[in-house]
Amino acid sequence: MYELLMSIKNDYKNIIGKKSIEALEYYIFGYYQGVKEIKDATFFERFLHRLQNKYHVYSYYNWKHIILWQSGLSDELAFNNFYDELDEFMNSDVPKLEITDGRNETIYKLLYFNRLRPILIVGSENKLYRLYHLIHGYESVSNNSDINGIHFSLQFQKWIENKYSVKTGQDWYRIINFYSEIEEEAIKNLYELLNEFLIETTGKNLEENARLE
Structure with a gap:
């Protein structure tokens, strides 16, 4: 450590x-x-x-x-x-x-559990940047976030940039925050975007991916 x-x-x-x-x-x-x-x-x-x-x-x-x-x-x-x-x-x-x-969870289980019980994962203030850094810490040691051999965050970043036609180099959480009026809306938007992204890339939504062994 x-x-x-x-x-x-x-x-x-x-x-x-x-x-x-x-x-x-x-x-x-x-x-x-x-x-x-x-x-x-x-x-x-x-x-x-x-x-x-x-x-x-x-x-x-x-x-x-x-x-x-x-x-x-x-x-x-x-x-x-x-x-x-x-x-x-x-x-x-x-x-x-x-x-x-260690926990050795999949990225889908981690994200899905945060959706159900955010206070246990990112605390009382459910903010996107906390989840962003948590994901990067997770990916530094785990291959359980790969989609077709590429880390989840890299693919999701590119997908968000294409979704909003943004080429400024801003991180995905900043882009979602920018297009959301308040933090609570940004969290809701994140999970809607995640489902859309995962259905396109894996054929399953977040809950379905999280339940896979």
Whole structure:
């Protein structure tokens, strides 16, 4: 996990687009959904425990919330502070290497479950950019998103650009947001577009793909 986190730090523009602790969180969550084997299953549990002791926070807040609050709610500053906290953690922590099975879900199950229970996947604020970064984290370790050998996000990006005749290089979530009046409408539009896209490319809608073994 440490190696993954450092690769994001060193190439954040290409991986998550900008210095954002929120984008980092959902990228990591997607990673955990797609990985077949987790080599250090208690990494973030130990990291959170250290933050709780350091800042005397023992509520339901996760590591992102604690660092974000300590950073004055600045998303970029919190990203930088995360790595400062990570350095302290790595210098003080005694890793307990514990290998467990990952989720290894298909991209269809992940997206379908988010449609049914978004609060469990992207939290109380169901925003497209959270799902976007989650998908990219998932695809970094999983081949279960391939459609005819090509990652889902690459095909969906091209399909959305053609759908709206957009050639500006904007990510698909930004395009959908632009053509939606409010965030709730953007989420609804996403799933309508997903069904249309999947029927064209796989012959099945999202629910039908999600139910395939």
